[in-house]
Amino acid sequence: MAQYYPGTSQVADNRRKFLNPDKKLEKLREISDEDVVKVLGHRAPGEEYKSVHPPLDEMDEPDDIVRELVEPIDGAKAGDRIRYIQFTDSMYFAPAHPFIRSRAYLNRYRGVDAGTLSGRQIVEARERDLEKLSKELLETEFFDPARSGIRGKTVHGHSLRLDEDGMMFDMLRRQVLNKSTGKVESVKDQIGRELDEPVVLGEPLDEKTLRNKTTIYRVDGEAYKDDKDAVEVLHHIHVSRSQGGFCPE
Amino acid sequence: MANKKFIKALNKKFKEAPEDKTTTYYTYGGWTQSERKTEFVNAGKEVAKKRGIPQYSPDVGTPLGQRALMPYQASSTDTYVEGDDFHFVNNAAIQQMWDDIRRTVIVGLNTAHNVIEKRLGMEVTPETIMEYLETVNHAMPGAAVVQEHMVETHPSLVADSYVKIFTGDDELADEIDKSFVLDINKEFPADQAKALKAEVGDKVWQIVRIPTIVSRVCDGGTTSRWSAMQIGMSMISAYNQCAGEGATGDFAYASKHAEVIHMGSYLPVRRARAENEPGGVAFGFLADMSQATRTDPDDPVKSSLEVVAMGAALYDQIWLGSYMSGGVGFTQYATAAYTDNVLDDFSYYGKEYVEDKFGLCKAPNNMDTVLDVGSEVAFYGLEQYEEYPALLETQFGGSQRASVVSAAAGIATAFATGNAQTGLSAWYLAMYLHKEQHARLGFYGYDLQDQCGASNVFSIRADEGLPLEMRGPNYPNYAMNVGHQGEYAGIAQSAHSARGDAFAFNPLVKISFADKNLSFDFSKVRAEFAKGALREFQPDGERSLIIPAK
Numbered sequence A: 001m002a003q004y005y006p007g008t009s010q011v012a013d014n015r016r017k018f019l020n021p022d023k024k025l026e027k028l029r030e031i032s033d034e035d036v037v038k039v040l041g042h043r044a045p046g047e048e049y050k051s052v053h054p055p056l057d058e059m060d061e062p063d064d065i066v067r068e069l070v071e072p073i074d075g076a077k078a079g080d081r082i083r084y085i086q087f088t089d090s091m092y093f094a095p096a097h098p099f100i101r102s103r104a105y106l107n108r109y110r111g112v113d114a115g116t117l118s119g120r121q122i123v124e125a126r127e128r129d130l131e132k133l134s135k136e137l138l139e140t141e142f143f144d145p146a147r148s149g150i151r152g153k154t155v156h157g158h159s160l161r162l163d164e165d166g167m168m169f170d171m172l173r174r175q176v177l178n179k180s181t182g183k184v185e186s187v188k189d190q191i192g193r194e195l196d197e198p199v200v201l202g203e204p205l206d207e208k209t210l211r212n213k214t215t216i217y218r219v220d221g222e223a224y225k226d227d228k229d230a231v232e233v234l235h236h237i238h239v240s241r242s243q244g245g246f247c248p249e
Numbered sequence B: 001m002a003n004k005k006f007i008k009a010l011n012k013k014f015k016e017a018p019e020d021k022t023t024t025y026y027t028y029g030g031w032t033q034s035e036r037k038t039e040f041v042n043a044g045k046e047v048a049k050k051r052g053i054p055q056y057s058p059d060v061g062t063p064l065g066q067r068a069l070m071p072y073q074a075s076s077t078d079t080y081v082e083g084d085d086f087h088f089v090n091n092a093a094i095q096q097m098w099d100d101i102r103r104t105v106i107v108g109l110n111t112a113h114n115v116i117e118k119r120l121g122m123e124v125t126p127e128t129i130m131e132y133l134e135t136v137n138h139a140m141p142g143a144a145v146v147q148e149h150m151v152e153t154h155p156s157l158v159a160d161s162y163v164k165i166f167t168g169d170d171e172l173a174d175e176i177d178k179s180f181v182l183d184i185n186k187e188f189p190a191d192q193a194k195a196l197k198a199e200v201g202d203k204v205w206q207i208v209r210i211p212t213i214v215s216r217v218c219d220g221g222t223t224s225r226w227s228a229m230q231i232g233m234s235m236i237s238a239y240n241q242c243a244g245e246g247a248t249g250d251f252a253y254a255s256k257h258a259e260v261i262h263m264g265s266y267l268p269v270r271r272a273r274a275e276n277e278p279g280g281v282a283f284g285f286l287a288d289m290s291q292a293t294r295t296d297p298d299d300p301v302k303s304s305l306e307v308v309a310m311g312a313a314l315y316d317q318i319w320l321g322s323y324m325s326g327g328v329g330f331t332q333y334a335t336a337a338y339t340d341n342v343l344d345d346f347s348y349y350g351k352e353y354v355e356d357k358f359g360l361c362k363a364p365n366n367m368d369t370v371l372d373v374g375s376e377v378a379f380y381g382l383e384q385y386e387e388y389p390a391l392l393e394t395q396f397g398g399s400q401r402a403s404v405v406s407a408a409a410g411i412a413t414a415f416a417t418g419n420a421q422t423g424l425s426a427w428y429l430a431m432y433l434h435k436e437q438h439a440r441l442g443f444y445g446y447d448l449q450d451q452c453g454a455s456n457v458f459s460i461r462a463d464e465g466l467p468l469e470m471r472g473p474n475y476p477n478y479a480m481n482v483g484h485q486g487e488y489a490g491i492a493q494s495a496h497s498a499r500g501d502a503f504a505f506n507p508l509v510k511i512s513f514a515d516k517n518l519s520f521d522f523s524k525v526r527a528e529f530a531k532g533a534l535r536e537f538q539p540d541g542e543r544s545l546i547i548p549a550k
Helices: A010-019 A033-040 A065-069 A074-078 A098-108 A127-139 A207-213 A228-246 B007-013 B035-051 B092-102 B110-119 B126-139 B170-175 B190-200 B212-217 B220-238 B246-258 B283-289 B300-325 B330-337 B342-357 B367-387 B389-394 B398-417 B420-438 B445-452 B485-499 B507-512 B525-533
Strands: A082-089 A113-116 A121-126 A148-150 A175-178 A183-188 A194-202 B071-073 B080-082 B104-108 B162-167 B204-209 B260-262
Touching (some): A010 A098, A033 A127, A074 A121, A098 A121, A121 A127, B007 B071, B007 B389, B092 B104, B104 B110, B104 B220, B104 B246, B126 B220, B220 B260, B283 B300, B300 B330, B300 B398, B300 B485, B330 B485, B342 B398, B367 B389, B367 B398, B398 B445, B398 B485, B420 B445
Antiparallel strands (some): A113 A121, B071 B080, B104 B204, B162 B204
């Protein structure tokens, strides 16, 4: 049986939930396909997908055992471009965090390329597949409208104090809290181009819910050092890697 | 620690208390909140007007200054400056630090003396040595000694070029004019002087500084060539040699190859750099260039972090940032290691933990100590970012935090064991802990060397398993990752600081930078950087003499 993450804490449990593709993630909001396309900013809603090669069926590809073994994803079959969605996750109890996203994506989605940094996490895929997974990422507990940001460039905010309205800092102010509705709206696409109409992302999760769902260890939440099992496994990894280099046999 | 060393800086940076989790954004007036950016804007307008091509304008691109553009405290000083002031282009002290390293070569006189005595049957005495030193101090800055009708350099432009000697032979040193001698007894505490003199023995070494202006116009590889040429000519002159006799070839060979210690080794052709370029400066050499071990021998944290600061500027800002990458952003990463007393706080915490639990250098030099001290200090550091949101905002990049936390873990562990290799192991352990605690680390590079690094700490394979002191920026996997190399050099130093060693790797390098004639004071690295940031540092190699007066 796959072991997704060690530890006895709630954070460890949450990490296991994200990482295990058999676990269905809780759907927290509804965002239409059209709104997902708007936020991504790669094509206009209703616009045809751009192609970078003919559909695979029309290409005279050489025989190859790998082609027989691996079923292409839909976007590859159609010849779609490779596009991206990138998130910034606030260290103040955002639900998902960069390495959890990357590990989860690679377990849950086929045909994706994940990149991990401290202040952003990108996933690239064929465009129609990207839109499908983006919808899931935005609608489920991967995302909180206030503490998670959809940011193609100028990403910074993950480590900054929260704004007085509880929103994560974004120098391009793509997601704003509409005080009259209490809901967060995307007023720009992920790269920072203004949208004709805001896309409603829903209400921010309350602090208690965030702390229950988060995958970051913090001393004012659950401290990593107190999750003895998790730390023990990490120590074991460090010792094993060190000894492996010392005496590879 | 009860008295957090970074709190003062946090209070200066932000109007809110360091513990506050919220603030107000988008109200700061953009770049106008910054004195330095405002100065840049005005200067940029002048430049544009004069040359007819647009220049600096922060309104191009992203809207700078939507949050507080905070000042930075140079660690261990009371100086607060803007981040821009630590960019090496804006900081004459950082420039001179590198200039002084690049223009230095250590050359033995011993082979040359052997040739004179054993091949030519002539006598070498303190008097002949002094005559040679007087000659070489005329020639080294760029003057002629053998031929007439020669072009020479203006003394005021090359005032920083000279040759000094040192030896472990006190009697010989006493007989040479003081102006030519770097007196080990005078510059180092007695126990360190004794250790260093024992390493040097009765050998005589020259510290050669070629002119700053020469190494700037040419490159680090020029240093030993310029030096050797002037040494050869001076030998011929001082010892009345025939310019064509075989012995002169021996002088040239000795001063170009046989008895030459470059500050940086030659890099592989794929990196295409000569000797005395930053990529070849071994961590142990950099550690020895720093002089806080002799001025603050009882403060191992300070002497370790002075090395970190030097390395952050040289390896990150200059080498990786500009030679290798060409970007201007590396300064932001690198300065985290020498600003706001953050690494200082974490490292002093580690030192206290080690002293309380084991005593410096008293812990077993094994993996149990790595896991114990490395984890303790990493957890402490990470928790500071969680307890003080202003600190997290100060070191807002994961790469900054990863380097600072791991450096503290590595330094503290080396304090415990007195061995840099176990310190290095704790560095990698701290990287793993950080990555799992916060589910993020640094930029992509941290997924490379910090995930595979543990495997080469104790490797028995020749190249991979080098002691940390012998590794350098061109070590496999270290070649393109900001926020590491200065810290590695600091960890290399920390083991020796805790042991009270007189030097980390090369005693000759340590002695050569205990030199009051250098305009950059290598015993006060961070204070000198601060001086540079305040525009109070007077560098060498200026050319105002030969340009129109303003």
